[in-house]
Amino acid sequence: MSLLAEVRLVAAKDLRIEVRSRVLLAQVLPFGAIVVLLFAFALDPDRGILARVAPGLFWIAVLLAALLAIGRAFAVEQAHGARDGLRLAGLDPASVFLGKAAAIVVQLLVLEVVLGLAVVALYGVDLRGGAVLLAAAVAATLGLASTGTLYGVLAAGLRARETLLPLLLLPVLAPVMLGATRAFEDALDGATADAWPWVALLVVFALLYTGVGMLAFGPLWEDA
């Protein structure tokens, strides 16, 4: 089987499980939405702060929800020894990595669209710079999913995984948080020329960690 076919097999499996179980729709999405709502309690909506800091709040909500989605992606493999079954299958670990990361990308993009609409409506944001927003969101999501899949498998077999995953993942994602927020801010300010370098940073991050993931996922996947 070619790498692409294996990737598609794994990604389709994960997405089918998600469609059946609806954990993303029923739990992760509402979690992100309540975070968006809570920000309004923390930053008084009447003072106009929310619209100004909307990009940062949006990405924090996405980041927190992504932690749940990544945890879920590996919890699925943990039940009934499915992970052992997948390892026994003898798939190329790189395709397991890419397949699981691809499924996370799809889920996060859905999450971002819904949370994005919520932020626009609730915080009163004027939507501008669509191309930049789209490019930044896709690049940031790729970076999130690749690092998340890498650390997800690392933490998956460990007893303290729920607490270890955020500790490992969030510092590594600092540049993604920064780049995505700045790109969104510049795009919404109409300064698209300032935004593109940030998008480039996000793309570099995503490519780098996708490459690292394809190499490093195998040994981590086997060891747990």
Added chain:
Amino acid sequence: MNATVAGADARTRLLPKGLGRAIDALTLLAIGALLVFGLVIAPPDRFQGDAQRIMYLHVPAAWAMYLAFFVTTLASVLWLVPRTRSMVWDRVAGSSAEIGLILTGLTLALGSLWGRPVWGVWWAWDARLVTTAVLFFLYLGLLALRAIPADPTVRARRSAITALIVFIDVPIVHFSVNWWRTLHQEATVFNPELNPQIEGTMALTLWIGVLAFTLLYLSLLDRRYRLATLEEGLAERELDAAIEARVAAASGSAS
């Protein structure tokens, strides 16, 4: 008996015993010299007064921090390359990361103590500060991972891989934070007004500080390495005992 003890002793050490002792002595000497130069001989700063003396600890601590993390990265690569794979590198990587994390904490704490009298705040959103803070959490995660018990090879492999993931992130964090802070506001910390040209006794004191912290790092690394080998030796002995106990218990119950 004595020969085997000596042999075991050599295997538990990173540096030969004599060299380790010499480094310990030199470390004490350099720290003494740093105290004398930093507190007595070097003149107070024209703008900052005595507060500037914190620099003689802060800058060397930051230097030693980078050295420690560089050694962690190098040792992790050496572990991952099959030709040079040895538990020596795993111990060096872990020991160095631990010392590096302490130095990072020290750098941040000293910077904060320095910042309070000079800028009037404990913390500023300066690019170097933010990068160092992220660095602290990156390596804190690595050490949390190392603390989880596992088969030694498994632990060594995932620690080495994580060390590389973290190391790759450092320049990206540095670059993005730098970009962020310089685009949006003037750099406040490394304002030339507040950091006049360092020369003469002050520069000499700073160099003594760098030497002292480098020696201190080596001394700590040697000790931490020895501790790691002794811990491993203990684990191996426990394993041998456990295997014996398991086999003995089984044959006892069978007869």
Added chain:
Amino acid sequence: MSEPRPRGFAADRDASLPLTPVSSVVRLRTAVCLLGRFPALAGLDLDLDAGGVVLLSGPNGAGKTTLLRLLAGLLPLHSGEATVLGADLGVDRRSHRRRLALVGHDTFCYDDLTVRENLRFSARAAGRDAAAADAAMARLGLEPIADVVHARLSAGQRRRLALAVALGRDPELLLLDEPHAGLDAEGREVLDALLRDARAEGRTVLVASHELDRTRALADREVVVRGGRAYPVEAA
């Protein structure tokens, strides 16, 4: 690739693997395998030749499950030597997996997928086609519940599914861990037939079981595992 090989060596094997006589399927020498810090296998020796059914007996906690998982390449070898299907597990515990199947206590299946979807996924992932999965499903009598999701299956149905997953992989080496547990009388008949067929087809089967009489009737050999070590039993 075309270098001459001594006779009696597998012809279709990956040439990069070290050459081992085809008759040796498993060779363990003082194998130690750790679960955390506990030596679940404490210096175990075992030799298995190709073909035949071998019963693995021994009390609970003796290390039978660990042994099977080690052979499947799921656990790292701490020390000693282990060669399975020509692969040195100390170096590579992945490349031989496509040629074996393990039926463990778990089904290796996903709760939210149906029986058919689970079987097809595992067969495809192992490089087989959907037809192999469907054939295995028919063999275990799972067709009536083909579209039921795994989460809704009874314990007995899950045992049958686990066997079907293994069968769908068409393995040379079949590792069965307590395959009788949870099976009803009819299921046990099916299992016995599977074991007989597997032997007739020249597969090597290692069965860890507490159903001693039932399995002994089918087995060519018995090995007792006790305290993390293996002791051969003369053919009954």
